Amino acid sequence: MNQPSYPPMLRPLNPRKDLLAIADLIELCFAETLDQSGREYIRQLRRIGKDASTFWIGRSTDHFYAPRQGFVWEEEGKIVGNLSIFSFQTPSGVEYLIANVAVHPDFRRRGIARLLTERALDYIHQQGGRRAWLNVRQDNLPAISLYRSLNFSERLRRTQWQYPNTSFTPQGQPPTLRFSPASLSIQIRRRKRADWQLHQHWLLSTYPPDYHWHLDFQIDWFAPGFFAWLRGFLSDTRYDHYSIVKNGALIGVATLQSNLNEGKTLWIACDAAWENEALQSFLNYLSNEHLLREKITLDYPAQRATEPLQAAGFTPVQTLIWMQHSIERPKHIAQKIPNSTPF
Incomplete structure (x- = not known):
């Protein structure tokens, strides 16, 4: 060979x-x-x-x-x-x-x-x-062209959102949020153990295994029970889970992960049919409870829930295209000399 x-x-x-x-x-x-x-x-x-x-x-x-x-x-x-x-x-x-x-x-x-x-x-x-993975900004067209020529294919697009302290109004208050009438009938409560089955299903849909392997994410950390609590206690990481309920039915669960000296990470897991309304109501809850007062980051599928996030003061930092290359067999390559190939 x-x-x-x-x-x-x-x-x-x-x-x-x-x-x-x-x-x-x-x-x-x-x-x-x-x-x-x-x-x-x-x-x-x-x-x-x-x-x-x-x-x-x-x-x-x-x-x-x-x-x-x-x-x-x-x-x-x-x-x-x-x-x-x-x-x-x-x-x-x-x-x-x-x-x-x-x-x-x-x-x-x-x-x-x-x-x-x-x-x-x-x-x-x-x-x-x-297989090999990489990500590239969706506006970096020369790099996208290069990776496609090397047989990388797009698997998904994700947007990184951030809520910075500087987004407050001059009076030091978070922006005033406006919501649809449907979202006003939604209640926010602490997650119950009975919510876990749907929570897990939606969480893995939003953060699928083919993507979440590189994140600070393990599904067991979100599960109710002693071991998840112990992990948080030992790592100085706290998980606060909030169930989003409409007419008595669970339509989503949001998790605020508090990291020591690193702000908060928001994880969203919703019924797709109620995604915008659920997120609107939860962000309104955060505002009313004065929890929108430090940096919050969110990794979320691109082109989803953009209106409620922007209305709440979140900024899209970047959208990344995740690309994958399948390695099938050894490559037979002659001496490689740099030339005038673009990029």
Whole structure:
């Protein structure tokens, strides 16, 4: 079997030596689209890169992922291209995520991003992986074209929403919410144990296993009972579950996950027929209970529930296209030399 051959400029990531240069490259390439979490990611990379004694591979208590595998493109001692690979253990096996694909502006349109991605796919195949994932902003058309040409296919689109403190009115109050008459007949109460079966079904529909493997998410953490409570107690993470009821029937469950020093994460699981009304009523409840007073983030399917979220002051940070590449067989690739291939 022929082994793929790549130019010497393409080498494996050395996480103990390359992180500072990678942080600078990511910041340069994504300066216009970095959100708060992206800037924090760069700060973490620099912190580790400056102090080798703090280097740890994997996942920390604040959910930061340090790159362990990946590849860089180096010319004249300068890293001008990067790609990181993250592996996640799931019940169905190991999932591989390609991330942080970045090429210095002065070195673009030479095929470097393509070669980095092809090298990553070869690596994942060598590890026994059967598929690779990546995400790309829906407005990044050149990158989408590149990944499609490498046989990545779109699986789903997700929008990251955020409710920042700065969205309050000058008087320090959350925005006044207006709702449809149907939403006014909906009640919010604490979740009951009997609600769990529907809650679980809707939760896995909104956050399916093919997607939630990379999130800070395990279905057992949402279940009623002692073990979920114990996990929250030991991890300084609190889950508050609210059932959304219309005419005595459960139409949704919302969960506020409180993270120490990280604000809150909102998880929504609703009957699709009542999604907008359920979310409107729950956000109104949060406003009335003065719970819209700190940062809240929400990961949600794109183009869903946009009206109630925007009416409540949530901002769409970005919409990502999640793409998947199935690795069927070893690739037979001749010597790869960068050329004028676009991107």
